[in-house]
Amino acid sequence: MSLEKKLPMGNGGPRIGVYVCHCGTNIAGTIDVEEVARYASELDGVEIARDYKYMCSDPGQELIKQDIRDNGLDRIIVASCSPSLHEKTFRDATAGGGVNPFYFQMVNIREHDSWVHTDIEAATAKAKDLIRAAVRRVKYHKALEIRRVPVHNEVLVVGGGIAGIHSALTLANAGKHVYLVEREPTIGGHMAKFDKTFPTLDCAACILTPKMTSVKAHPNITLWSMSEVTLVDGYVGNYEVTVKRHPRYILEDVCVGCLECIEGCVYKKGKVVDDFNLGLSSRKPIYIPFPQAVPQIPVIDPETCIEFKSGKCKKTCIEVCGDRNAIDLTQEETIEKIKVGTIILATGFKTFDPKRIPYYGYGTYPNVYTSLEVERLVNASGPTGGEVALRDGTKPKSVGIVHCVGSRDENTNKHCSRVCCMYSLKLAHLIREKTDAEVYNFYIDIRTPGKDFEEFYNRVAEEGVHFIRGKVADVFPAGDGNGQLILQAEDTLMGMVRKIPVDMVILGVGMEAQADAEDVRRTFNITCSGGGFFMERHPKLAPVNTFTDGIFLAGACQGPKDIPDTVAQAGAAASEALALIDAGHVELEPNTAYITEDDCSGCKTCVPLCPYTAITFLEDKQKAEINEVLCKGCGTCVAACPSGSINQNLFEDEEIFGEIEGVLAHA
Amino acid sequence: MPENKKEFEPKIVAFFCNWCTYLAADLAGTARIKHAPNARVIRVMCSGRVDPQFVMEAFAKGADGVLIGGCHPGDCHYQEGNYKALRRYTLLKRMLMDMGIEEERFRLEWISAAEAERLKWCVNDMVEKLKALGPLNVQVPTEDFAEEVQVA
Numbered sequence: 001m002s003l004e005k006k007l008p009m010g011n012g013g014p015r016i017g018v019y020v021c022h023c024g025t026n027i028a029g030t031i032d033v034e035e036v037a038r039y040a041s042e043l044d045g046v047e048i049a050r051d052y053k054y055m056c057s058d059p060g061q062e063l064i065k066q067d068i069r070d071n072g073l074d075r076i077i078v079a080s081c082s083p084s085l086h087e088k089t090f091r092d093a094t095a096g097g098g099v100n101p102f103y104f105q106m107v108n109i110r111e112h113d114s115w116v117h118t119d120i121e122a123a124t125a126k127a128k129d130l131i132r133a134a135v136r137r138v139k140y141h142k143a144l145e146i147r148r149v150p151v152h153n154e155v156l157v158v159g160g161g162i163a164g165i166h167s168a169l170t171l172a173n174a175g176k177h178v179y180l181v182e183r184e185p186t187i188g189g190h191m192a193k194f195d196k197t198f199p200t201l202d203c204a205a206c207i208l209t210p211k212m213t214s215v216k217a218h219p220n221i222t223l224w225s226m227s228e229v230t231l232v233d234g235y236v237g238n239y240e241v242t243v244k245r246h247p248r249y250i251l252e253d254v255c256v257g258c259l260e261c262i263e264g265c266v267y268k269k270g271k272v273v274d275d276f277n278l279g280l281s282s283r284k285p286i287y288i289p290f291p292q293a294v295p296q297i298p299v300i301d302p303e304t305c306i307e308f309k310s311g312k313c314k315k316t317c318i319e320v321c322g323d324r325n326a327i328d329l330t331q332e333e334t335i336e337k338i339k340v341g342t343i344i345l346a347t348g349f350k351t352f353d354p355k356r357i358p359y360y361g362y363g364t365y366p367n368v369y370t371s372l373e374v375e376r377l378v379n380a381s382g383p384t385g386g387e388v389a390l391r392d393g394t395k396p397k398s399v400g401i402v403h404c405v406g407s408r409d410e411n412t413n414k415h416c417s418r419v420c421c422m423y424s425l426k427l428a429h430l431i432r433e434k435t436d437a438e439v440y441n442f443y444i445d446i447r448t449p450g451k452d453f454e455e456f457y458n459r460v461a462e463e464g465v466h467f468i469r470g471k472v473a474d475v476f477p478a479g480d481g482n483g484q485l486i487l488q489a490e491d492t493l494m495g496m497v498r499k500i501p502v503d504m505v506i507l508g509v510g511m512e513a514q515a516d517a518e519d520v521r522r523t524f525n526i527t528c529s530g531g532g533f534f535m536e537r538h539p540k541l542a543p544v545n546t547f548t549d550g551i552f553l554a555g556a557c558q559g560p561k562d563i564p565d566t567v568a569q570a571g572a573a574a575s576e577a578l579a580l581i582d583a584g585h586v587e588l589e590p591n592t593a594y595i596t597e598d599d600c601s602g603c604k605t606c607v608p609l610c611p612y613t614a615i616t617f618l619e620d621k622q623k624a625e626i627n628e629v630l631c632k633g634c635g636t637c638v639a640a641c642p643s644g645s646i647n648q649n650l651f652e653d654e655e656i657f658g659e660i661e662g663v664l665a666h667a
Numbered sequence: 668m669p670e671n672k673k674e675f676e677p678k679i680v681a682f683f684c685n686w687c688t689y690l691a692a693d694l695a696g697t698a699r700i701k702h703a704p705n706a707r708v709i710r711v712m713c714s715g716r717v718d719p720q721f722v723m724e725a726f727a728k729g730a731d732g733v734l735i736g737g738c739h740p741g742d743c744h745y746q747e748g749n750y751k752a753l754r755r756y757t758l759l760k761r762m763l764m765d766m767g768i769e770e771e772r773f774r775l776e777w778i779s780a781a782e783a784e785r786l787k788w789c790v791n792d793m794v795e796k797l798k799a800l801g802p803l804n805v806q807v808p809t810e811d812f813a814e815e816v817q818v819a
Contacts, residue, residue, distance in 0.1 A: 082693045083710070111696025112708055122676075122704040129707050525744060527690065527780040535780060539697075547686060547780070548744075591712060611746040634745035635716030639755070651711060657724055660680060663707035664728040 014139050016046045017073040018131060019064060021055035021080035023110055030114035032124045036079070039128050043135045047071055056086050061093035068097030075099075075138040079107035079131050084547075085538065100143035102590070102650065105134045133662030140654040147588040147628075151237035151550075152341035153177060155577050158229055158520075161189020162563060163555025163570040164346035165211050170574035172220035176581060179338055180215060181243055182225045186293035187212055189348055193276070193372065195379035195386075197563055198426040199456035205292060205381070212294040224336070225295060232524055235632065236550030237341045237586045247331035249300035255326035257296035262286050264320030266313060272304045274383070278373045281383035286317055291381060300329070342550045342577040345534060346570065347520055349556035352406025352413065352509040360405065360507055361475040365485055366391045368475060368505040371401075371423060378430045388434045392483075396437050396503035400487045401428060402472045403443040407510030415531060417510030417560040421447045424508045425457055428465045440466045440500050442489050450562070468500070469493045475505055511560040524551055533559045544573040549586065552576050591633035591650040597623050599645030606637040606646060677731035677797035679706040679790070682721065684714045686744035688736025690780035695787055702787040703794040706734060713737070714775070715748025719759045722773065726763070726805070732772045732797045734789065739777040749777070767805050771796040 018040040022028035033051040041049035048067050052060050055078050067073055076094045080086060083106040091101035109127045117123040153176055157168045160182030168178045180187070191197075192212075194204040215221050224245055231242035250261075262284060270282030276289040285305035288298045300308075300317075307313035307329060318327045351372050354362040362368045367390050369377075380386040390396055401424045407417040421443065428439040446467070448457045461467065470489035478484040484501045491498045513532030514520070521528050526546040527535040534557050537545035544552045552573035555566040580586060602622040607615050614630035615637060617623075626637075626646070635648045647653060683689040689710050695702065711717060714737025722733045735756065737749040756775040763773055776789045 082696070084690070084693060108693075108708070111693040113704070115696035115699055116692075116701055117704040118701060119704065126704050126707065133707070133709070522741065527686070530781045547690070609751065611748075632745060634713035634748045635711065636713060636745065636748045636751050639716050639718040640751070648712075648716070651716060653718065653720075656709060656711070656718075656721055659709045660721060660725050660730075661728055663680060663709070664678060664725065664730055666729075 014045050014075045015071065015073050016043075016075040016077060016135060016138060017064065017067050017071070018043075018046055018049040018135065019055050019060070019076070019078045019080075020049070020051040020109075020127075020131070021060070021078065022051060022053045023080060023114075024053065027080070027110050027114045030117060030120055030123045031109060031127045032120060035124060036127045036131065040131050040135070043132060045075070045139065046135060047073055055080050056089050061089070061096070064090070064093045065097035068094070068099055073097075073099070074103060075141065076104045077107060077131065077134045077138060078104070079109045079127060079134070081110040082108050082112070085541070101146075102144040103138065103141050105138050105141065107131050107134045129663045132665060133659040136658035136662035136665075137655045140652055140658055142649070142652075144590040144649055147590050147592075148585045149235075149237050149588060150585050151581055151583065152239075152339050153581055154179065154338065154340040155581070156181065156229070156239070156241055156338065156340040156343045157346060158343065159189070159346035159348055159555070159557070160184075160187030160215075160223070160225070161346060161348045161555060162191045162208060162211075163348070163557075163566045164189070164344070165208075165215055166567050166570035167344045167346060167554050167574040167577075168221055169211060169214055169218065170571055171577060172218045174578055176220065176578065178221045179243075179340065180221055180223045181227045181229055182223070183228050184289070185226055185248065185299040186289045186295070187215060187223065187225065188290075188292075188294065190372075191563060192290060192292075193379070194375050195382070196426060196430065198422040199450070199452045201426070201429075209292045212292065216294045216296075223295065226299070227336075229523060232343070235588070236548075237580070239340050239343060239550065241338050241340060241343070243336045243338065245334045245336060247333055248297065249302070249327065249329055249331050250298055251326050251328055251331070252295060252297055254324060255297045256324070259288060259298060260320045261317040261327060262288065262298055264316045266306065266316050272301065277376050277383045278370070280373060280376055300327075342552065342580050343524065344552045344554055344570075344573045344577060345520070345524060345526075345546075345557055346554040346573075347514055347517070347557040349511040349560065350514050352512055354405050354507045354509055356412060357405065359474050360402065360472070361485070361505070362507060365475065365477065365505070367396075367483060367485060367503060368507065370507050370509045371420070371427060372509065374427055374431075374506050378427065378434065386434070388431055388437075390483075390504060394503075395435050396431075397435075398438045398440070398500075398502040399428075399431055399504045399506060400440045400442065400472075400485075400500060400502040401506045401508060402487070403441065403508045404471070405507040405509045406512070408444060413510055413512060413531060415510075415560065416447065418447070419560060419562045420508040420510055422450070422453055422456070422562065424506075425460045425465075427506060429460050429463060432463055432465065437503070438466065440468055440487070440502065442468050442470055442472045442487065444469070444471055450564070468498065470498070511556055514557065517557070524548065526551055529559070533557065544569055544576055550580060589633065589650065591648060592628045592631040593626050593633065593635060593638050593646050593648045594628070595624055595626055596645045596647065597621070599643050600624055601643045601645070603642060605640055605642060609637050609640055675798060675801060677705055677794060677802070678729065679732040679734055679793060679797070680725040680730045681706040681708045681734040681736060681790075682711055682714070682717045683708050683736040684738060684744070684749075685710055685712045687738035687742065687780050688714075688776070688778040688786065691736070691778045691782050691786040694780065695783035698783055700783050700787050702790045705794045705797075706790050713743065713745050713748035714752035715743075715745065717752055717755070719755055722759060722763075726768060726772075726803060729803070731800075731803045732774070732793055734793060735775045736778045736786070736789070737775070739779055742779065768803065769800055771800060772803065
């Protein structure tokens, strides 16, 4: 439907086109779009107002272009969804019609209106107000040029789990230089701890370790283990990153990885809790996290090494190393500064700490394990060599697996961790295979959405694993003297409370954001969703982008996910980075501040306000000057300038005053 | 339209920063978190962009309340724009109160991109308080006042 003004055109004012999108029924279901378009058509300066089913579709965009050509429109307003979704689409359509894209203004009547209100009359009135504001605003719009800046070829990948590894290799294979920064002494992440992966049961090490080796060997990858990003400066295409490299006390470029120093340590046996095996074994103060670690170089833990603690060690490790002189106990942390064009965050997750749910008895009863600990137990290279054994060495005859520990729980995490059902099934299968124990799964719902997942569930069920639908409410000793524990749950299918005695309890712990996700988020200037996982730009259309251009997400730092999804996302993040690099330049919003020199009184109020030191004071002229390259367009100086000499492109004072007047003007 | 049978519906002008609060409002949309339809959002890149004159102008033009939404302290996309907003807010609020504009009519809230529920609460709470206060009724010669704050 179209409503064209019958008034003669060409009075010199702006010629505005207003387009009200139905978005199917998303908007039209709550807002009377025809009435809004009719109302808009009567506003001052509006030549054409239309409503259309899907403005973002090709015909919708074509409508804009055609109207520009036929009616000489020079201002375009689309009232539809959030500008974060389709502002670019409609700017392009405006430009396609031959009008500067910055004469376009978007009005958010979906996220901010139709989706959050139920009263049709109120929602329609709000849409009218917002469109009226835009109509008053666009009068003041100016033609602007998009700023283009070159993009550095190098990429920073933070985190060396499977996500970071896959991203780094994809980029490196495409000929881009990658800095892979990992905080631990080895890359590999959580996946390196797993035994077999669901649903195919191929061994995690067999698919992961070759990729780890390729990372180390790749000429395009600089791997920095034991390193952390401390500072990120700059903007898309031109990030300046500071990396702190913690000392390993063994020189990476000298050591050949013979591991004789570990053998030669004065400790003849491991005495220190081995974090890689989650405390199920011990290591020496000089150690390698696991046999296939990359880089294949030992590390000295200064917290436990006698030499660091007392200075009185015989230093047999150095003796053994001999002429190679790879051990340097005086090594200090170093700071590296690099320039990269894009950044991929693959910082992973942490598992839920079940001590937060005391009635599961983790930490109280020795035979209550987390699923990650059991991953190490069933792993052939784990502390028991793949034997599923209790802490006293005996094999369990019955095992209870508790699902949803720290997931789908009002008291801890509301989210579903997505992987626990499948890994619980996998562990059930592996335990039966290795011990013939009876395995009881206590679940709320079995969730197996994935290729071949449901088939795997059926297979495990047919193998004789027991399934009890009920949340475990208590774990307590059976009191029979042989250390059995009783799992108590209401079986909601049988409608009765069941108490199952087992030798071993496995807690299917969920996935949480890393403990320092908050710090990482601040360092990289990105946003978090609820629960601390990093927020993607759009859940469907930009799942690996962040709101900060040039920074992408891969893997479980964005939300719980399994290995196939992690790898898919890592590939997506790498290709997003590649697309930026290969374009050679990025386009920046021209929302910088500028000074009208004649109006500047030289008061210097603005100078210290700028966090980017973009404002300098010209002593000779006694005027302030803004460096457009450094300005990021926050507008703080604009708001502060007492003489009104500073203004901001896209957010001019007049434009905002126009909006204020517009939303408040009565119909 | 028969005016008399309608309850007073306050008009709120809301200045939301592009990175946190505007996104929280978007998230409220995608999560269909219903809230009062009284706020009219004006997007700015940073809460630090909110010139005190914007607030004055909004009150002068008939807003019953003004809400500024920014990133939490320490979370500003531009490092410290929200601190600048806080300082201006504190000063301006005092001035507005001297003019007889009640405290509840002018609010600065930190609402992160994940806090759609908080956004809902802020808007609903403000609407409730403004309804209790009734329409803005400044006891100063409005013509002079309007002239003084008139800019642009």
